[in-house]
Amino acid sequence: MTPVIDALSSAFAELTTPMMLFNVAWATLLGIFVGALPGLTATMGVALLTTLTYSLDRNTAIMVLICMYVGAIYGGSRSAILLNIPGTPASAATALDGFPLVRKGKGSLAMAIATLGSMLGTLVGIAMLVMIAPPLAEAAFGFGSYEFFWLALFGIIISGQLTHSGEPLKGYMAGLIGLSVAMIGSEGIHSFVRFNFGVQQMNGGIELIPAMVGAFGFAEVLFAMTLPAAEMARAKSVPAPLKELFGSVWRYKRTVLESGIIGTLVGIIPGVGEDIGAWGSYAAAKRHSKEREEFGKGSQEGLIAAETGNSAVVPGSLIPTLTLGVPGSASAAVLIAALFLHGVRPGPMIMFDQPDMIYLIAVMLIFATIAMGLFGMALTPLFVKVLQVPRTILMPMVFTLCVIGPYALSQRIFDIWVMFAFGVGGYVLRRLNYPMAPLVLGIILGSLLDKSLRRGLILSNGDITAFFTRPVSAGFAVLITLTILFSIPAVRRFASFKRRRGDANGEDMSAN
Amino acid sequence: MLKIRSVDIAVATILLAVGIAQLIGGYTMDRLEVRHIPPASFPGLLPIVLGIAMTIVASLQLVGILRSRDGEDERRASGLVTREELLRLSGLIALCALYAIVLVGRIHFWVASSLFVATFMLVFELSPGMPRRAMIITIVRALVIAILFGGAVSYLFEDLFLVRLP
Numbered sequence: 001m002t003p004v005i006d007a008l009s010s011a012f013a014e015l016t017t018p019m020m021l022f023n024v025a026w027a028t029l030l031g032i033f034v035g036a037l038p039g040l041t042a043t044m045g046v047a048l049l050t051t052l053t054y055s056l057d058r059n060t061a062i063m064v065l066i067c068m069y070v071g072a073i074y075g076g077s078r079s080a081i082l083l084n085i086p087g088t089p090a091s092a093a094t095a096l097d098g099f100p101l102v103r104k105g106k107g108s109l110a111m112a113i114a115t116l117g118s119m120l121g122t123l124v125g126i127a128m129l130v131m132i133a134p135p136l137a138e139a140a141f142g143f144g145s146y147e148f149f150w151l152a153l154f155g156i157i158i159s160g161q162l163t164h165s166g167e168p169l170k171g172y173m174a175g176l177i178g179l180s181v182a183m184i185g186s187e188g189i190h191s192f193v194r195f196n197f198g199v200q201q202m203n204g205g206i207e208l209i210p211a212m213v214g215a216f217g218f219a220e221v222l223f224a225m226t227l228p229a230a231e232m233a234r235a236k237s238v239p240a241p242l243k244e245l246f247g248s249v250w251r252y253k254r255t256v257l258e259s260g261i262i263g264t265l266v267g268i269i270p271g272v273g274e275d276i277g278a279w280g281s282y283a284a285a286k287r288h289s290k291e292r293e294e295f296g297k298g299s300q301e302g303l304i305a306a307e308t309g310n311s312a313v314v315p316g317s318l319i320p321t322l323t324l325g326v327p328g329s330a331s332a333a334v335l336i337a338a339l340f341l342h343g344v345r346p347g348p349m350i351m352f353d354q355p356d357m358i359y360l361i362a363v364m365l366i367f368a369t370i371a372m373g374l375f376g377m378a379l380t381p382l383f384v385k386v387l388q389v390p391r392t393i394l395m396p397m398v399f400t401l402c403v404i405g406p407y408a409l410s411q412r413i414f415d416i417w418v419m420f421a422f423g424v425g426g427y428v429l430r431r432l433n434y435p436m437a438p439l440v441l442g443i444i445l446g447s448l449l450d451k452s453l454r455r456g457l458i459l460s461n462g463d464i465t466a467f468f469t470r471p472v473s474a475g476f477a478v479l480i481t482l483t484i485l486f487s488i489p490a491v492r493r494f495a496s497f498k499r500r501r502g503d504a505n506g507e508d509m510s511a512n
Numbered sequence: 513m514l515k516i517r518s519v520d521i522a523v524a525t526i527l528l529a530v531g532i533a534q535l536i537g538g539y540t541m542d543r544l545e546v547r548h549i550p551p552a553s554f555p556g557l558l559p560i561v562l563g564i565a566m567t568i569v570a571s572l573q574l575v576g577i578l579r580s581r582d583g584e585d586e587r588r589a590s591g592l593v594t595r596e597e598l599l600r601l602s603g604l605i606a607l608c609a610l611y612a613i614v615l616v617g618r619i620h621f622w623v624a625s626s627l628f629v630a631t632f633m634l635v636f637e638l639s640p641g642m643p644r645r646a647m648i649i650t651i652v653r654a655l656v657i658a659i660l661f662g663g664a665v666s667y668l669f670e671d672l673f674l675v676r677l678p
Contacts, residue, residue, distance in 0.1 A: 055674050169573050173527060176566045180534060183559050190544060192555040195537060218608070225636065226601050396632035397661055400625045403612050404665070408675040413617050416678075420612050424605060431593075432520050453561075454553040462552035
């Protein structure tokens with residue numbers, strides 16, 4: 001335990017400078033505003049801010065991006081509670097109980113509970129990051145091409161499966177589109193140029209940042225300007241009574257711990273993200289609650305579960321990001337691109353190349369959490385003011401930043417076109433309920449999937465059975481097969497029929 | 513009035529075509545025999561697999577959409593794209609394209625950005641029945657915000673963050 005404490009202490013010492021604390025403050029505050037404004041998501045915030053960090057040193061750049069990520073996921077709860085409009089998809093579950101609490105005149109208490117819940121969720125996630133990441137990185141050393149092939153495939157399949165809205169085929173298709181985009185340009189083994197359609201600028205492939213800024217940023221602009229405007233709720237800025245606040249949180253301590261763990265575990269699953277973390281925690285809390293009927297009508301337990309769950313995903317999603325190079329969420333996917341830009345190589349080698357990095361990031365998360373708590377408790381009236389900025393003013397500014405971001409990265413006008421194409425395509429796909437997370441994950445994991453498949457085949461002299469015979473590979477193969485099978489309605493119906501029949505037989509037996 | 517179902521069919525058909533094209537593209541891709549590479553590692557392998565998967569998924573999607581009842585969408589407001597929404601969307605995309613694809617790189621960035629922000633605000637805030645006074649206030653506000661924003665963003669990126677703008 002001492003080496004971990006030593007590493008954390010030296011990370012604290014390295015990061016605790018006045019300039020760094022100033023960066024924590026502005027980046028977290030900016031993140032909270034980005035999250036609070038409906039139409040701006042955490043992923044978009046991290047993608048746009050990445051372009052501002054080019055000239056910063058490694059630690060400052062990563063700190064600023066992490067503060068933006070933590071702040072934005074939390075910030076979504078402001079508009080979810082005040083307006084009944086989730087600022088980010090991660091806050092949809094928060095709106096269910098947060099807004100009814102505002103209607104009951106407990107808006108300040110709701111916001112304070114959400115703040116404290118988010119802080120506790122992030123802290124649970126940070127504790128798990130520090131405990132799980134180093135051994136996971138070590139375990140990942142045993143991974144070869146076969147395991148990485150299955151891991152990449154598992155990420156895309158599970159992300160497609162869990163992020164669709166009732167149509168798994170759309171989730172899978174989004175993943176396949178992302179993978180197909182990753183096939184464009186020079187491949188990683190023989191440097192053979194694929195699918196460039198005679199356009200020389202496509203030889204290097206489609207860059208992640210322009211694609212993400214388009215799919216999340218420009219598509220959001222199109223959404224915000226074509227959907228009906230939201231009505232503003234009147235929010236009182238009376239501070240929440242501390243006794244009631246801490247009493248509520250203490251009463252639901254089990255829910256907090258459970259939601260924190262669920263959120264972190266959801267974060268570890270590649271590409272799944274904060275919204276699933278929030279819904280998973282909310283569902284678990286409802287299942288175990290003694291006040292189940294209160295859920296959806298202003299339940300403090302429901303609110304705290306949703307907020308703890310989505311915030312715990314942030315550190316959770318950084319576990320596979322840092323140790324395997326496979327992002328745990330869409331925002332973590334952008335963070336991977338930023339880490340590469342600043343000379344950090346996420347993956348199993350991280351504990352050897354940059355052993356301090358995991359602890360530095362854990363401390364950065366702690367700073368971001370403290371800043372989030374302070375701002376969250378103190379600045380409610382300011383959030384209400386910012387939420388009143390009309391979208392006709394905000395959206396052209398967001399689009400301008402969408403144009404600057406990709407260009408600033410590569411100095412190529414071509415990347416602005418890529419952003420534009422992904423924005424329009426992303427809008428159409430999202431309008432038709434195609435989830436974006438598998439698409440982004442596909443773009444990131446396409447190269448790993450391709451290289452692992454072909455390297456594996458080279459190693460085994462073309463023998464495909466080598467992909468199924470190693471224990472971890474076989475485990476992933478079974479998991480993927482079951483995931484796909486259970487997405488087929490007929491199989492699901494058959495399984496639930498068998499279960500019901502089993503239950504009925506059990507009841508008959510006990511009756512006899 | 514456009515039904516979401518029709519758009520869904522069109523998109524699934526396009527994806528089916530992409531899947532088939534990718535399958536063919538992967539299959540006909542150079543096998544690189546001259547470089548003596550192992551045949552199992554040729555660059556078209558994953559595109560073939562993806563092409564097959566995309567073709568299967570898109571076909572299943574198409575079958576699913578075609579089997580669903582036609583009238584289902586019409587009963588839901590979200591199942592339709594209205595003429596107004598389509599016009600608004602086309603105008604918005606055209607305006608953004610004018611800025612991102614035509615203006616950026618041809619004129620100074622802050623001029624292009626200020627022009628874009630001002631036009632955007634005026635297009636979406638001005639309406640024909642607006643009183644004259646409100647109209648003047650809207651125009652002045654749009655111009656002031658646009659000029660300030662264009663200048664601020666250029667200063668922030670070019671002078672503070674030393675990023676070259678188009």
